[in-house]
Amino acid sequence: MALTKIFDISSRSLAVYRRALEVTSHNIVNSANPNYSRQRIMLETETSNLTAGIVWGNGVKIDSVQRMRDKLVDAHILNTNQKFYDSKRQSELVSQIEDVFSEPSDLGISNLMTNYFNSFNELAVTPNSLPLRTNVLNAANNLSAKVTSINQSLSSLKGDIKQEFHQKVNEVNSLLKQIHQINYEQFSNAYNGVPVNDLLDQRDGLVDQLSQLVNINVVYDNTNSAVISIGGALAVDRMHAADFVAEEVNGKLNLKVKDGSYPIVLTGGELSALSNVYSKKIPAYQEKLDTVINKLVESVNAAHVNGFTISDPQETGLNFFEGYVNGELIINQEILDNPNKIAISSDGTEGNGDIALTIAQLTDAKLLNGNTLQEGYSSLINDIGNDGMLQNNYTDANQIVLDELDQLKASQSGVSVDEEMTNVLKFQRTYEASAKLIAIADDMLRTILEMV
Amino acid sequence: MRISDLMISNNYIGNTNRIKDRISNLNRQILTGNKIERPSDSPVGTSRLIRISDQSGQVATYQSNIKSSLSFLDETIFAMESIQSEVENIVSKLTEIQNPINQTNLELYADMIDNSLKIMLETANTKSDGKYIFGGTDYSSEPYGISSDNQSYQTNTDTSGEINVKFSQSVVQSINLPGLELFGTIISNKGFFNTADAVGTTTNSSSAIYDNLGNEYTLNTTYQKTAANTYQMSYDIVDGTGTTVFGAPPAAKSLEFNLLNGNLISVDGSTSNLDFEVNVPSNRIHFVMDLKSLSENDSATSISLSANQSTDIFNTLKQISEDLRNGILPSDEMTAAVSNFNSRLISKQSEVGNTINQISTLENMLSQQSFNLQGLAQNENGVDMAKAIVDLQNQDYLLQVSQKLGSIILPQTLLDYL
Numbered sequence: 062m063a064l065t066k067i068f069d070i071s072s073r074s075l076a077v078y079r080r081a082l083e084v085t086s087h088n089i090v091n092s093a094n095p096n097y098s099r100q101r102i103m104l105e106t107e108t109s110n111l112t113a114g115i116v117w118g119n120g121v122k123i124d125s126v127q128r129m130r131d132k133l134v135d136a137h138i139l140n141t142n143q144k145f146y147d148s149k150r151q152s153e154l155v156s157q158i159e160d161v162f163s164e165p166s167d168l169g170i171s172n173l174m175t176n177y178f179n180s181f182n183e184l185a186v187t188p189n190s191l192p193l194r195t196n197v198l199n200a201a202n203n204l205s206a207k208v209t210s211i212n213q214s215l216s217s218l219k220g221d222i223k224q225e226f227h228q229k230v231n232e233v234n235s236l237l238k239q240i241h242q243i244n245y246e247q248f249s250n251a252y253n254g255v256p257v258n259d260l261l262d263q264r265d266g267l268v269d270q271l272s273q274l275v276n277i278n279v280v281y282d283n284t285n286s287a288v289i290s291i292g293g294a295l296a297v298d299r300m301h302a303a304d305f306v307a308e309e310v311n312g313k314l315n316l317k318v319k320d321g322s323y324p325i326v327l328t329g330g331e332l333s334a335l336s337n338v339y340s341k342k343i344p345a346y347q348e349k350l351d352t353v354i355n356k357l358v359e360s361v362n363a364a365h366v367n368g369f370t371i372s373d374p375q376e377t378g379l380n381f382f383e384g385y386v387n388g389e390l391i392i393n394q395e396i397l398d399n400p401n402k403i404a405i406s407s408d409g410t411e412g413n414g415d416i417a418l419t420i421a422q423l424t425d426a427k428l429l430n431g432n433t434l435q436e437g438y439s440s441l442i443n444d445i446g447n448d449g450m451l452q453n454n455y456t457d458a459n460q461i462v463l464d465e466l467d468q469l470k471a472s473q474s475g476v477s478v479d480e481e482m483t484n485v486l487k488f489q490r491t492y493e494a495s496a497k498l499i500a501i502a503d504d505m506l507r508t509i510l511e512m513v
Numbered sequence: 514m515r516i517s518d519l520m521i522s523n524n525y526i527g528n529t530n531r532i533k534d535r536i537s538n539l540n541r542q543i544l545t546g547n548k549i550e551r552p553s554d555s556p557v558g559t560s561r562l563i564r565i566s567d568q569s570g571q572v573a574t575y576q577s578n579i580k581s582s583l584s585f586l587d588e589t590i591f592a593m594e595s596i597q598s599e600v601e602n603i604v605s606k607l608t609e610i611q612n613p614i615n616q617t618n619l620e621l622y623a624d625m626i627d628n629s630l631k632i633m634l635e636t637a638n639t640k641s642d643g644k645y646i647f648g649g650t651d652y653s654s655e656p657y658g659i660s661s662d663n664q665s666y667q668t669n670t671d672t673s674g675e676i677n678v679k680f681s682q683s684v685v686q687s688i689n690l691p692g693l694e695l696f697g698t699i700i701s702n703k704g705f706f707n708t709a710d711a712v713g714t715t716t717n718s719s720s721a722i723y724d725n726l727g728n729e730y731t732l733n734t735t736y737q738k739t740a741a742n743t744y745q746m747s748y749d750i751v752d753g754t755g756t757t758v759f760g761a762p763p764a765a766k767s768l769e770f771n772l773l774n775g776n777l778i779s780v781d782g783s784t785s786n787l788d789f790e791v792n793v794p795s796n797r798i799h800f801v802m803d804l805k806s807l808s809e810n811d812s813a814t815s816i817s818l819s820a821n822q823s824t825d826i827f828n829t830l831k832q833i834s835e836d837l838r839n840g841i842l843p844s845d846e847m848t849a850a851v852s853n854f855n856s857r858l859i860s861k862q863s864e865v866g867n868t869i870n871q872i873s874t875l876e877n878m879l880s881q882q883s884f885n886l887q888g889l890a891q892n893e894n895g896v897d898m899a900k901a902i903v904d905l906q907n908q909d910y911l912l913q914v915s916q917k918l919g920s921i922i923l924p925q926t927l928l929d930y931l
Contacts, residue, residue, distance in 0.1 A: 179574035412650030449553025475517025482927035
């Protein structure tokens with residue numbers, strides 16, 4: 062047995078602990094990287110040999126560098142991400158819709174509608190008063206401007222949502238391509254014995270991003286490639302990445318595989334939120350608003366058409382509203398030009414305001430399936446408010462779950478500088494001890510040499 | 514559990530965010546004074562707020578309606594009072610004339626009556642807020658004036674219109690005294706039709722009526738049952754010789770009665786106007802035929818016509834003054850007509866007074882209601898300032914503590930001791 066064995070064991074130890082310090086420093090510098098998974102160096106004894114009936118230890122060696130990751134937590138995070146980003150985006154969009162309606166405030170339709178009917182009520186006291194007639198027109202103009210602006214805002218919001226949907230679909234495609242690339246690289250690197258831990262971190266980060274956009278299902282095949290499907294359609298594996306496109310059919314925003322025939326069922330992620338608000342929520346709100354406004358136009362006109370103007374020549378059979386077309390509430394131009402053409406006299410005399418009373422009483426009339434106009438509108442606002450509150454609550458609830466899961470993930474995969482520094486000290490001391498061993502072996506060798 | 518650095522910083526950031534979120538929310542509440550900023554803050558609260566604001570908007574309108582109506586009614590009362598003082602003046606003058614000592618100066622009395630008549634006429638034509646007080650709803654010309662041949666006074670417009678105003682959810686009240694009720698001639702058709710009468714049965718009635726110069730005519734009406742609960746009413750006015758004053762017979766009116774209670778429900782299909790105007794300017798005949806008191810029941814058919822006056826007050830006074838100038842003392846009928854007008858005026862005054870009382874009561878109710886609504890809105894949306902400020906201070910304190918702790922704990926690692 063030669064003295065040189067000490068040199069062998071010590072120098073191997075130096076190499077191992079230098080590598081261990083490298084891994085530790087890699088950990089320390091990535092401590093702030095959220096996608097990074099802490100790596101742990103696994104040490105084991107070098108294979109010993111049996112000489113002269115004695116087992117001789119051969120020092121230390123690196124078995125592997127492990128990536129600390131909990132697959133179960135990862136799967137939970139992906140799942141929760143889909144729910145969280147769906148409800149979060151929906152709550153943001155509904156909040157924008159709430160802004161459009163500006164309720165509860167003096168500027169909302171409810172108040173403007175009250176003002177409109179009240180202006181008729183006041184006009185009935187002095188039906189031939191021009192200021193009161195102008196007052197009616199002002200109230201009508203305000204109401205019409207608000208209704209029109211709400212419809213315009215909803216349309217432009219829909220335009221924005223559609224654009225965002227297209228962008229997000231492009232993002233999905235780009236993420237799928239990157240994941241495909243990494244699938245491929247990690248396979249060939251692993252095959253060639255190149256470490257792939259950092260590539261896997263990168264891929265996990267991309268999958269995480271993808272789960273924020275759309276509902277995905279992830280499994281890993283025997284080559285450790287991520288096989289992802291979106292709503293049942295294969296999106297990416299080691300061999301290829303699918304291309305998705307956005308399409309609008311019958312006012313509904315859909316996602317489908319390029320050249321595919323069926324739309325994908327969206328159940329999570331921002332794409333689901335965008336499609337849901339675009340295809341269901343906004344049309345439902347618009348329909349309710351349209352019902353209220355159409356009824357308002359119909360009932361006011363039905364009363365107004367029977368009235369007589371106090372213009373010269375006197376007229377009858379005039380509509381107050383020209384109509385409610387494409388979201389625009391249009392007031393009869395003749396009336397706008399001449400307030401005396403507001404036809405509120407039931408018998409043609411200028412002091413009669415019975416029609417104004419009839420119109421004012423429409424506020425209390427059960428015009429919408431047993432509800433007044435105001436109640437119909439208020440139920441619309443109630444719907445919007447409830448949708449907003451529901452999504453806010455979902456977001457908060459999912460946020461808590463997500464935070465908890467993130468903590469679990471950080472507990473498993475996050476870097477603790479204290480721990481790493483302890484490792485640094487440990488590895489450094491061992492390194493120093495190994496170096497000392499070499500010096501001692503050197504001394505021993507010199508002693509023997511000096512004997513010669 | 515293994516605690517990594519990321520966990521500590523995530524924890525710290527998450528908690529400070531939550532505190533800051535609460536601070537910003539409290540801040541907003543204190544600054545705006547409103548708990549509910551958007552419907553999702555409280556969907557039910559928002560619906561309630563919308564309803565409350567709708568109601569208070571309506572109440573404000575009712576209050577403003579009351580204000581302008583009260584001023585109109587006050588002017589009406591004022592006009593009636595000034596007419597009444599003239600009428601009372603005339604009544605005392607007419608009594609004075611009965612004294613033979615005063616009968617030498619009949620011309621002077623005629624002047625005084627003319628003068629009073631002029632003031633009354635002017636008052637009857639008063640406008641308030643652009644509306645003729647006694648002109649009904651037809652403002653196309655002054656309601657009362659003299660005929661083109663200066664022979665008699667006439668009503669130029671339809672003075673029967675009512676200005677209906679909404680004062681609360683359930684109260685719609687007319688705020689004017691239609692001139693017709695005060696100055697006009699109204700012929701009431703009263704009585705019943707027997708429901709058992711066969712279809713085709715006709716009923717006649719007639720009454721004496723007078724033109725503006727006091728000449729007598731006869732008004733004949735005929736009702737014919739055309740179907741169950743339905744009658745056709747035709748009428749004619751003939752002079753002393755039996756000649757009709759109409760060029761062509763006036764169109765017959767169709768009356769419909771309620772099947773259950775027997776009340777008249779419509780005249781020529783209109784449910785709101787249960788009367789119609791008869792105006793024959795060439796003969797100075799102008800009156801309103803009131804059908805409201807007709808009904809159908811089991812008693813024997815009997816219909817009668819009765820007029821509230823034979824000639825209106827203006828023409829009566831004109832006649833008295835002309836007679837005086839010709840040395841003729843006013844007849845008992847004429848004196849009685851003036852007194853009748855006076856009592857009608859007083860009773861109408863109290864009607865208007867009642868309306869004022871009723872509206873004033875409503876005004877009190879509405880201001881109470883408005884106060885209640887404000888309270889409700891405040892309950893729903895108002896911020897409890899004291900609580901909000903204490904909460905804000907509390908959160909601010911928490912934030913400071915967590916920042917202080919964060920600044921001590923976060924940077925500490927083993928590194929600091931190496």
